[in-house]
Amino acid sequence: MESFRALRVHQEDGKIVPRLEQLTLDDLAPGNVVIRGEYSSINYKDALATTGKGRILRRFPLVAGVDIAGTVVSSEDPRLKPGDLVAAHGCGMSETHDGGFAEYARVPADWVNKLPPGIDARTAMGLGTAGFTAALAIHRMEQMGQEPGMGPVAVTGATGGVGSVAIALLAGLGFKVTAVTSKTTADDYLKGLGASEIFHLKGRELGTKPLEKVLWGGAVDNLGGATLAWLTRTVAPYGSIASIGLAQGPELNTTVMPFILRGVSLLGINSVEVPLGLRAEIWRHLAGDLKPTNLGLIATREVTLDQVLEVVDGWVDGSITGRCLVRLR
Ligand SMILES: NC(=O)c1ccc[n+]([C@@H]2O[C@H](COP(=O)([O-])OP(=O)(O)OC[C@H]3O[C@@H](n4cnc5c(N)ncnc54)[C@H](OP(=O)(O)O)[C@@H]3O)[C@@H](O)[C@H]2O)c1
Structure with missing residues (x-):
């Protein structure tokens, strides 16, 4: 196979230096499946990794990108065959293993999921790690008994990748959703995704009591810090x-009161x-009962590898x- 383009991150004199390079498969970390990438996507973690604003990569040099979707080119694992449409995300990608900002990826078979019917590579990466994570969160909340009758679900970091998909998925399931955002210019966007209310965070007094008035049936939190602490104080009994x-x-500064007096659950x-089986289950949900009808409103941007x-x-x-999608070829 001839060489291919990859966005690889180096550490030089203690600085993070990302470069678009020509690599061959031999340059990539070992794996028994080779994927010809069609699309990747940009997540918060990818921005931290490529700018060096967060310590994401644990060895250098490494191809960045936590997501890739494309076609299997070769596989030493009988579960995967050349031509299979697949996605790989998370696992060690862009941490200890070369990731998805490349025309080819080589990864262990256990990291690879066949895409269910109805999801092509572009749709898979429109969702990407962000969408998968939103779906995993909702799956776990539902396992804990979260249901629309408990009240609206607050989604923080609402305009971001995880937040946007979470709003769309929750609204699709019949939950009322309050989008919690720091932006003052995104109301139309958030309502278009299915949010019924917008809560503008900027300048809001979030209180300090161990328990505040119940505002939400449950919450999906992308922010941590003071916002997550506030959610623990304002979620309804038995909400997640x-x-x-x-x-x-x-950081998370709260008390045990929401947990022992309201039975609130904090789900990590x-x-x-x-595990591979749970990943496959989440992808099946994303292709079926959770399939977002308005992904086109969320994944509106597309860049090429050299524009990342x-x-x-x-x-x-x-x-x-x-x-934002990354078109790999
Ligand atoms: N646990 C996991 O497995 C997992 C998986 C994926 C992502 N994550 C994490 O989840 C978070 C969201 O990921 P993402 O990919 O959706 O990120 P993203 O697309 O960058 O969105 C993050 C959103 O958070 C808000 N925000 C950003 N910086 C902020 C700040 N300093 N203070 C307050 N709000 C801020 C903004 O929304 P508003 O302007 O609307 O408030 C922003 O759009 C990140 O922390 C990411 O690392 C974790």
Whole structure:
């Protein structure tokens, strides 16, 4: 196979230096499945990895990108055959293993999911890690008994990738959704996704009591920090909060009161290390009962591999809205 393009991150004199390079398969970390990538996507974590604003990569040099979807070219595993349409995301990609910002990826078969009928590579990456994570969070909340009758679900970081897909999926399931956002210009976008209310975070007094007035039946949180603490104080009895992200900060200052007096559950969501069977189940949901009808409103941007570095700052400063696909060829 001839050489191919990849966005590879180096560490030089203690600095993170990303470069578009020509690689061969021999340059990639070992794996028993080779994927010809069609699409990847940009997630918050990819912006941290390629700008060096967060310590994501644990070895260098490494191809960045936590997502890839495309076609199997070769496989030493009988579960996967050349021509299969697949997605790989999370696992060690862009942490310890070369990732998805490349025309080819080579990964272990256990990281690869065949895409269910109805989901092509572009749709899969319109969802990407963000959409998969939103679906995993909702799946876990429903397992805990979350249902529309308990009240609206608050979604923080609402205009981001995870937040946008979470709103669309929850609304599709019949939940009332309150989009919690720091942006003042995104109301139409959020309502278009299915949010029934918008809660503007900026300048809001979030209170300090161990328990505040109940505002939500449950919550999907992408921010952590003071916002997550506030959610613990305002979720209804037996509601669940899916803790996904830390865009605001990693700390959580709350008390046990919401947990022992309201029976609130804090569900940790980790999309990186998900057993293959559960990953397949989540993808089946995304192709079936959870299939978003308005992904076209969310994944409106598309860049090529050589444009990724021009746009990633928007994820670091929180100014982006929705999802951005990366066309790999
Ligand atoms: N646990 C997991 O497996 C997993 C998987 C995927 C993502 N994540 C994490 O989940 C979070 C969201 O990921 P994403 O891909 O959706 O990111 P994203 O597309 O960059 O969206 C993040 C959103 O959070 C808000 N935000 C950003 N910076 C902020 C700040 N400093 N203070 C307050 N709000 C801020 C913004 O929304 P508004 O302007 O609308 O408020 C922004 O659009 C990230 O922390 C990411 O690392 C975790």
